[in-house]
Amino acid sequence: xxxxTTVKVVCRALLAMGxxxxxxxxxxxxxxxxxxxxxxxxxxxNTRVIEGVVHDANGAxxxxxxxxxxxxxxxxxRSYITQQDGSYHFYGLSTDVNYQVxxxxxxxxxxxxxxxxxxxxxFIKVNLKLKDKKKPYPK
Numbered sequence: 001x002x003x004x005t006t007v008k009v010v011c012r013a014l015l016a017m018g019x020x021x022x023x024x025x026x027x028x029x030x031x032x033x034x035x036x037x038x039x040x041x042x043x044x045x046n047t048r049v050i051e052g053v054v055h056d057a058n059g060a061x062x063x064x065x066x067x068x069x070x071x072x073x074x075x076x077x078r079s080y081i082t083q084q085d086g087s088y089h090f091y092g093l094s095t096d097v098n099y100q101v102x103x104x105x106x107x108x109x110x111x112x113x114x115x116x117x118x119x120x121x122x123f124i125k126v127n128l129k130l131k132d133k134k135k136p137y138p139k
Contacts, residue, residue, distance in 0.1 A: 043122045046096070050115055051089035052126040054082045054103045061086025062130055065105040072098040095120075103128040 043049060054065045067088040069078045074097075080088045082103070093099060095117065102112040108130040115124055 044092070046094065047091075048093050048095050048122050048124060049089060049091050050093060050099060050101060050124045050126055051087070052101075052128060053086045054088065054110070054128045054130060055086060056130050057108070057132070059129075062103075062105065065103045065108075065128075065130060067101065067103045067128070069093075070100040072100060101126050101128065103130060105130060107133055109133050 050069065054062045054067060056062045061082075063082055063084050063086060065082045065086070067080045067082060069080070069090050070076070071078075078090060080090060082088050088103075090099075098117055099115040100112045101115060103110040110128040110130050113126050113128070115126065
């Protein structure tokens with residue numbers, strides 16, 4: 001019985017070695033994966049990141065504002081609630097789409113800013129400043 005068990009173990013080991021060597025052979029000639037520098041996130045090809053800080057009218061970071069990101073191709077809107085320091089981010093955005101970004105909170109809003117397909121940066125910083133919404137003229 002011990003001899004049969006030994007044969008099974010040896011066969012499994014040889015099979016595993018064969019699979020591992022096959023995997024290495026398939027990757028031969030390919031460049032190793034790109035490892036991002038410390039402190040830098042990996043951005044997949046054909047994607048980008050839009051990030052920034054929302055400020056109030058006095059220039060202080062604004063926590064809890066809603067940042068709206070509009071895909072101008074599909075008209076889909078994504079939202080993000082700003083962090084304690086007023087920061088926000090949107091990851092995995094297509095480089096083939098224009099995006100419009102704006103922030104709002106209660107009776108304040110920021111002007112919309114366009115991020116163009118012609119901006120080739122992977123990380124795009126868009127800071128937004130909240131202002132009081134325009135009140136309609138009295139009748």
